């Protein structure tokens with residue numbers, strides 16, 4: 001289906017931008033945000049084709065099915081309703097004929113009461129009011145709250161929040177060093193409450209606390225959809241916050257998995273975050289496709305990955321506080337759309353979703369932008385920037401940040417011709433062969449595509465909108481690719497083999513059946529002193 005589009009990928013972006021009104025025409029605005037995709041080689045004809053692809057893949061019908069609680073995660077037999085977690089002012093949402101909203105609102109109210117108790121010092125540790133919170137979780141039980149807590153640091157007025165995810169003991173050791181167990185609250189966050197990294201870290205944290213506190217379990221809370229297992233771990237039910245199987249791990253920061261964020265910024269700002277997500281849901285459900293930000297973000301993504309054949313895309317937030325957003329989007333996008341078969345189990349006849357990577361600007365500029373500007377692989381860039389920062393006394397910093405962001409997209413598009421490079425070298429005093437040689441290195445091919453998402457300021461509401469925007473983008477791309485964006489079977493094999501490997505490494509089993517490379521690595525580990 002991409003052939004007709006592939007034939008149309010040769011346009012020069014700078015030429016397209018000479019068309020009157022292209023910038024506004026190839027942009028979508030919503031509630032103080034502007035998504036500009038005019039610096040891509042997408043022509044009007046290409047866009048029309050992309051929109052017809054969305055229509056023929058029944059994106060609107062699938063969207064309605066998701067919001068209606070149908071079991072669109074077919075391989076796990078589950079509904080996909082993370083949107084219900086932010087549906088504060090909406091109507092009922094039914095799964096199997098049951099309205100889930102009373103349960104969602106009740107859990108939110110419990111989280112809020114607990115967060116206020118902690119923040120206001122009514123819930124205390126053995127040594128007094130809680131000063132520090134450690135969230136122990138991994139993947140979807142880690143990346144969202146960690147990303148969001150860092151993103152919204154100007155709104156922090158609660159305890160300090162720390163995040164431990166890796167089973168590497170270095171992670172928890174570095175976190176615990178310097179913390180007082182008597183004023184620390186530990187949240188064990190795991191949807192399944194079986195994830196080996198999380199359970200190992202949770203036990204280590206409990207042992208650490210037990211050395212200083214008579215009743216360590218009293219300073220533990222749990223977030224999980226396996227409440228029987230939280231009880232086995234010894235966490236009292238009043239500090240267990242559950243969620244249902246219709247919330248996928250990487251879509252879960254809107255519910256109890258967001259507890260550390262709520263503790264940091266307070267329930268009111270957490271609600272503003274939820275309302276931002278709900279506003280994006282409303283927009284996604286009602287705006288016509290061409291004015292629909294998630295739909296156009298998705299179609300631009302597919303244009304680059306499937307029509308142009310660019311294998312990766314970079315997400316480049318010009319916001320240091322969004323430094324974990326690329327990692328968050330990696331899970332959201334690659335765990336969702338990195339699949340090899342269709343919903344029916346047939347091999348995909350095209351590429352799956354692209355590799356997603358990135359770093360905040362301006363740091364990336366001094367590292368990998370070299371390749372983006374002059375490498376032979378084209379990397380579509382998704383820039384993101386707030387017009388205003390949070391530091392009124394540092395506006396000159398923010399102005400420079402924005403200037404860099406805008407300049408990068410311009411430079412990528414414009415490039416620098418050989419004639420321009422020659423002129424520059426002439427001015428610098430070069431001549432003859434040396435001038436030619438030097439000039440060649442200073443040519444930028446240009447015509448490198450980028451999009452920019454620009455907004456006023458990174459508030460809790462804005463963050464909610466951005467996260468929901470990308471969630472729906474992933475959904476639309478998944479529907480068009482015909483895959484299930486809501487399972488993650490690809491993580492299972494490694495987990496199973498790690499379980500097998502542990503007794504081999506310890507010497508309890510010999511590992512004779514393993515391949516030569518693996519046996520060699522095992523021998524190295526066993527031989528290390």
Ligand SMILES: O=P(O)(O)OC[C@H]1O[C@H](O)[C@H](O)[C@@H](O)[C@@H]1O
Nearest residue numbers: 139140141190191192195249491
């Ligand atoms: O929340 P948990 O059950 O501990 O799962 C944590 C993470 O690990 C799994 O392996 C999945 O790849 C992720 O989707 C999930 O978010």
